Amino acid sequence: MTVLTWLDDESQPMPDTRQALGAETEAPGLLAAGGQLSQRRLEEAYRHGVFPWFSEGQPVLWWSTDPRMVLPVAEFKLTRSLRKTLARFIRTPGCEVRVDSAFERVIGACAGTPREGQSGTWILPEMVAAYTAWHRAGRVHSFETWMDGELVGGLYGVSIGRMFYGESMFAHRTDASKIALAALVCFCRANHIPLIDCQQNTRHLASLGAREWPRAQFEAHLAQVLPAAGPQVWSYDPVHWAQLGLRGEPSA
Structure with a gap:
């Protein structure tokens, strides 16, 4: 028992x-x-x-x-439609990805977004307070989709060593959360972070390349990447889009 x-x-x-x-x-x-x-x-x-x-x-x-749902960043599935969305986003003036510029707004928006298959939020006020404090300590980060000065989507997660643990995402416009996730994948590739933890299996994550690992495999991976030095700078450079074969310069 x-x-x-x-x-x-x-x-x-x-x-x-x-x-x-x-x-x-x-x-x-x-x-x-x-x-x-x-x-x-x-x-x-x-x-x-x-x-x-x-x-x-x-x-x-x-x-x-x-098992544990994870997204190996090398296996991220860039569908034809998402590639078109990203290309349009990148070349449109006023569209950009920011990191940690509005964390409290991101976690607040995520708190109002139920997980797939659930009716209520799991990001309670005490969770918001705890992860906001941890963000201020430099351990939690947000990737944000901005259009014409408006925050339209994003995600947040925990970073330790060369590991990123995804927590939640939200979108106020179509594909805005996918844009933020694609940016995170590019950032991880550029900074030698091989895996994003997704915690639980959802169809949405599976469609983007996430898959299940046995707990033992996941923990063995943690033992390898947690002691390594993580990113020193948390910002998004448009050149990172090259990690997905995209050009990072907006049109004039």
Whole structure:
């Protein structure tokens, strides 16, 4: 019988991920409950491939899913329609990708966007507060799609070493979140970050090249990339579009 670990002390270590509930249970991947969303706890969790996900009225729930949905950046699927969208975006004056220029607006918009197949948000006020504080500490970043001075889409995620853990995305215009994701892929390729964590399987992510890895494979990858030095500069240079075979100069 598997016993769920309750975290009631900041110094209490996260349990071994092999203790997570199995596929035969009602909550496969659930590893622990309780504790706080402190930067120390979040750092520990992500370094072990564990992430928080809970609903209103629940304690903090910590997950280590098996399998794990990931996007190898070398396998990103640039469809013909997305290529056309990106080419049009790049050559249109007033259209640009920014990094970390409006993080609080990005996470706020993501909080109002349910995950695929769900009706409500999982980004509760305490999650917003915790990740905003972690952003100010330099660990969480947003990739933003801007058109004529308006924020129309974006995503945010956690960066440790040469690993990027995607958290959530939103779009207020068609394909605006895909543009931000494509920019993230280009940034990762340019900065030798081979993998973007997607946490859970969705049709949308699968259509863009994401696939499932066994937990053991994912954790082995973390052991390789987390100790490596990550990007020193978090900004988006249009030359990065060349990573997808696109020209990065807008029309005059």
